[in-house]
Amino acid sequence: MIHGEHLARDLRRDHGFVHIGRTKDGNAVIMRKGDRWTVVPLRLLTSEAVDTIKAQAGVGLA
Numbered sequence: 001m002i003h004g005e006h007l008a009r010d011l012r013r014d015h016g017f018v019h020i021g022r023t024k025d026g027n028a029v030i031m032r033k034g035d036r037w038t039v040v041p042l043r044l045l046t047s048e049a050v051d052t053i054k055a056q057a058g059v060g061l062a
Contacts (some may be wrong), residue, residue: 002050004028004042011040015059033057 008029011017017031017038028041038057045053 001044001046003044004040007045007050007053008040008042011038011054011057011059015057017057031057 008017008019008031011031012019015033017033020030020032020037022029022042023039027043028039031038031040036058038053040053
């Protein structure tokens with residue numbers, strides 16, 4: 001399990017995403033890279049959920 005905050009930090013550091021803000025309820029962060037947007041929930045995520053978020057963000061899985 002990985003916390004969403006750690007995934008968001010990894011997307012910024014390793015993949016060039018920019019933190020734009022939080023959702024109105026504060027339970028997720030919105031990130032952008034070029035014309036690609038993604039939302040990362042701020043909760044514990046299974047590895048399967050992390051893989052899904054990365055795939056939707058266009059990050060190649062190794």
